[in-house]
Amino acid sequence: MIYFDNAATTKTRPELIDLAVRLNNEYFANPSSNHALGHEAKRIYEQARKQILAHFNGDFKLVFTSGATEANNLFIKGVALKYKNRGKKLITTVGEHPSVLNAFKQLEEEFGFHVTYLPLLEDGSVDPNELIKSIDDQTILVSIMHVNNEVGAINDLAMLSKIIKAFPKCFFHSDVTQSIGKIKIPYQFIDAFSFSAHKIHGFKGSGALILREKIDLLPLLSGGSHECHVRAGTEAFIPNILLAKTLRLALENEEKSYRHVEALVSYLRAKLALNNEIIINSPVNACPFVLNFSLVNIKSSIVVEALSNAGIMVSSNSACDDKLASHSETVYAMYHDLKRSQNSVRISLGEENTLAEVDHFIEVLNNILESVKK
Ligand SMILES: Cc1ncc(COP(=O)(O)O)c(C=O)c1O
Missing domain, CATH: 3.40.640.10 (Type I PLP-dependent aspartate aminotransferase-like (Major domain))
Structure with missing residues (x-):
């Protein structure tokens, strides 16, 4: 998992x-x-x-x-x-x-x-x-x-x-x-x-x-x-x-965990940017513990469920809203694009995550996007 x-x-x-x-x-x-x-x-x-x-x-x-x-x-x-x-x-x-x-x-x-x-x-x-x-x-x-x-x-x-x-x-x-x-x-x-x-x-x-x-x-x-x-x-x-x-x-772990997560997230950002089905929503200067992106043509709920079935837990919105909101208020407030805010996915990493997990996630995500397209 x-x-x-x-x-x-x-x-x-x-x-x-x-x-x-x-x-x-x-x-x-x-x-x-x-x-x-x-x-x-x-x-x-x-x-x-x-x-x-x-x-x-x-x-x-x-x-x-x-x-x-x-x-x-x-x-x-x-x-x-x-x-x-x-x-x-x-x-x-x-x-x-x-x-x-x-x-x-x-x-x-x-x-x-x-x-x-x-x-x-x-x-x-x-x-x-x-x-x-x-x-x-x-x-x-x-x-x-x-x-x-x-x-x-x-x-x-x-x-x-x-x-x-x-x-x-x-x-x-x-x-x-x-x-x-x-x-x-x-x-x-x-x-x-x-x-x-x-x-x-x-x-x-x-x-x-x-x-x-x-x-x-x-x-x-x-x-x-x-x-x-x-x-x-x-x-x-x-x-x-x-x-x-x-x-x-x-607080004792703050700097170490920041450096660790920042390295993972900049790698993940670069990999996601290679896929033209994905647009990144988080600003470049965001706190690296949250990375939000939208899928150009696919509903985020489909991808979040497929990732979950493959053992990868991510969120389509903030957890408290999942059942109520069909879009991200913040993504909408930033870009004024309803589809983009409906198709957003939130990845939030922590000090326990590894580069191998990020690589596996990218591979699984790319496979899901390919199969949904077909
Ligand atoms: C920014 C922010 N504020 C408040 C809360 C609410 O926290 P709790 O559910 O622990 O009361 C959350 C939880 O997601 C949050 O992300």
Whole structure:
């Protein structure tokens, strides 16, 4: 089996599984319990929080969540509803993950906010001139992802932050789910960011929202005082502690895995470019962990299924959309070509993939395209 769908999820590192078993045996008390076992659980839980925050210098706090979906929802809705008296304008982009886009849609449809969805340039990034045109002193939140999950396009958050900082009432959030542990996050320039453990070889069901100390949020879940009153419910003790190790290992491996994946992807790009049935959608300066291409005359679902039958796992869109969307929103926003966006395929490599796998993939893909043509 060849796994080329690492943007959807990654294989859990074995050392994390060992740690999970050990933690489960040694600590089972509720960290909020007022006895020695509870205190001990609380101590190592808070230590994990500090270890994560230590990677990000500055006045940040951390809310553990069930993943990036929850972290995105918590920040976007939490800020909009908490600060609604300051202004009712919000800005995001058409290329965001559904956990961002649909949070904004809900604020627009149910709570009367005015949302601007910024278009994308042909390289998949946000046009800063469009941001300049939309932002004003009624804008309380801008959310722009760092690396796009469908094509790997990178937004220059440092440059965009210069525009946003001219409006001191406005917070700048970024979904860094596809960049954390892969490329450096310019976190110094943003007010908050969200990510998931399972995209960086951690456990599914755990993630974090990291935000500036000064920011208040309206909680999505009402209940006890857990997570500084922002996210009620007994802490997901083991997954959250594992997140600290997951992130440390990802950051330690970042440069090595980037070099490895970049070499594989530039080889793969060059090989795909030889086939005139294929057009590459990912911009040349994309984050190499995602490579998106379209098939000129064949539906991507046919090819994705044929590859799967041959033991090669790739994606025809972002995994969350597969059943719903018949095209890639991001590819459409970049090229305004419906057929191209319907026929797109996403390859997402990771540190475990090899050159031999890439060669095998190219051979199988070429055979599939030949047989479909016939
Ligand atoms: C950019 C981006 N944001 C958010 C998410 C949601 O992550 P999760 O499903 O782990 O909550 C994903 C997952 O595909 C993603 O790629």
